[in-house]
Amino acid sequence: MNIQNIRIPTSPAFLLDKDKIVRSAEKLQYLQQQTGCKVLYSIKSLPLTTVLQWLKPYVDGFSVSSLFEAKLAAEVLSGTGSIHLTTPGINSREIKELVHICQFISFNSVSQLNRFAGLGSQNCNIGLRLNPGLSSVDDIRYDPCRTHSKLGAPLQYLHEKSIQQQIRGLHVHTHFAGKDIRPLEKVLALLERDFQKQLYSIEWLNLGGGYLLDEIEDLATLIDLIRRLQEQYQIQVFLEPGNAVVGQAGFIVASVIDLFDSDGKRIAVLDTSINHNPEVFEYQIKPELVNHDDKGHYCYDLVGNTCLSGDIFGEYRFSKVLAIGDSVFFKNVGAYSLVKASRFNGHNFPDIYAISNNEAIGLKKYSYQDYKNQWDG
Numbered sequence: 039m040n041i042q043n044i045r046i047p048t049s050p051a052f053l054l055d056k057d058k059i060v061r062s063a064e065k066l067q068y069l070q071q072q073t074g075c076k077v078l079y080s081i082k083s084l085p086l087t088t089v090l091q092w093l094k095p096y097v098d099g100f101s102v103s104s105l106f107e108a109k110l111a112a113e114v115l116s117g118t119g120s121i122h123l124t125t126p127g128i129n130s131r132e133i134k135e136l137v138h139i140c141q142f143i144s145f146n147s148v149s150q151l152n153r154f155a156g157l158g159s160q161n162c163n164i165g166l167r168l169n170p171g172l173s174s175v176d177d178i179r180y181d182p183c184r185t186h187s188k189l190g191a192p193l194q195y196l197h198e199k200s201i202q203q204q205i206r207g208l209h210v211h212t213h214f215a216g217k218d219i220r221p222l223e224k225v226l227a228l229l230e231r232d233f234q235k236q237l238y239s240i241e242w243l244n245l246g247g248g249y250l251l252d253e254i255e256d257l258a259t260l261i262d263l264i265r266r267l268q269e270q271y272q273i274q275v276f277l278e279p280g281n282a283v284v285g286q287a288g289f290i291v292a293s294v295i296d297l298f299d300s301d302g303k304r305i306a307v308l309d310t311s312i313n314h315n316p317e318v319f320e321y322q323i324k325p326e327l328v329n330h331d332d333k334g335h336y337c338y339d340l341v342g343n344t345c346l347s348g349d350i351f352g353e354y355r356f357s358k359v360l361a362i363g364d365s366v367f368f369k370n371v372g373a374y375s376l377v378k379a380s381r382f383n384g385h386n387f388p389d390i391y392a393i394s395n396n397e398a399i400g401l402k403k404y405s406y407q408d409y410k411n412q413w414d415g
């Protein structure tokens with residue numbers, strides 16, 4: 039599919055390639071069929087209900103990180119799949135509702151477990167998120183295992199009888215955007231070396247997300263690993279990818295709305311901004327652009343339309359001169375973009391389209407009234 043050939047009626051727009059999402063979901067289904075593991079979609083990466091509906095037939099349920107995500111998951115699933123929660127953000131006001139909505143809760147700390155597990159054990163399956171302390175991500179901002187991490191309980195707690203008695207499962211999510219599974223193998227080797235007895239006594243093991251499963255060439259190694267874990271310990275393995283499902287399926291299309299020189303550089307102002315993909319600013323990422331041509335003669339800084347001086351996508355090269363009204367397409371922006379978007383400066387959210395069979399189908403538009411409702415208070 040060449041996204042640039044598809045007619046998109048409005049700009050800026052967030053485009054979701056349905057066929058790509060279905061292909062990723064089919065790969066996950068294959069993994070489930072080959073191993074008997076259960077795959078959940080981690081809705082935090084993109085909780086758009088249309089996407090949840092597309093994925094529903096392929097996954098065993100959804101993984102969530104808050105009461106609102108849990109409620110949304112429950113509405114979409116309407117009893118046809120399981121809801122799994124883990125978060126550092128549980129508060130005592132929400133726990134009663136959460137234990138009724140979620141079938142599985144992996145508490146993020148021993149403190150959470152001791153305070154809340156008793157409330158939930160009647161209705162839902164209780165687990166503990168572990169932090170094995172094995173860092174495998176270079177950038178500590180993405181590293182769940184960084185020093186002084188807030189994510190998961192240190193492994194030594196598994197030696198305590200009072201902890202073992204409260205849990206039926208374990209959760210480990212330790213990686214970020216991984217394209218090979220060696221970090222996961224290391225985590226599991228550590229668990230098996232030091233906590234084999236505990237693995238024999240649990241019912242399930244959630245291996246989290248953090249791996250780009252759709253880009254991992256060698257799925258056979260992962261398949262063997264999951265099969266062996268399930269057979270040896272008689273446990274149910276869960277996976278909960280987000281980015282792997284929607285990341286590559288998302289595009290943001292924007293139009294050039296102004297062009298000028300600034301200190302010797304050509305600046306192209308777009309009708310989008312980092313409001314629509316905040317991780318560009320948060321982590322200083324340069325998003326990939328479909329139109330970029332490494333050998334292109336014409337170089338521009340693509341910038342956003344807000345008052346923030348650092349609202350800059352980066353420097354890109356083009357094979358032709360840009361003109362006002364030209365479209366640019368950012369790619370691989372399906373995960374953690376729209377869900378973090380804001381209307382800073384009063385610039386609207388992008389319209390949302392599904393792309394299927396080379397056609398754009400409108401899913402959602404936000405109006406001035408939506409903006410007013412947000413701030414009318």
Ligand SMILES: Cc1ncc(COP(=O)(O)O)c(C=O)c1O
Pocket residue numbers: 080083101124211214215246247248249278279280281282373
């Ligand atoms: C506990 C947990 N599970 C799953 C995910 C999804 O990860 P990804 O989108 O990288 O697959 C995350 C992401 O932060 C997470 O924190």
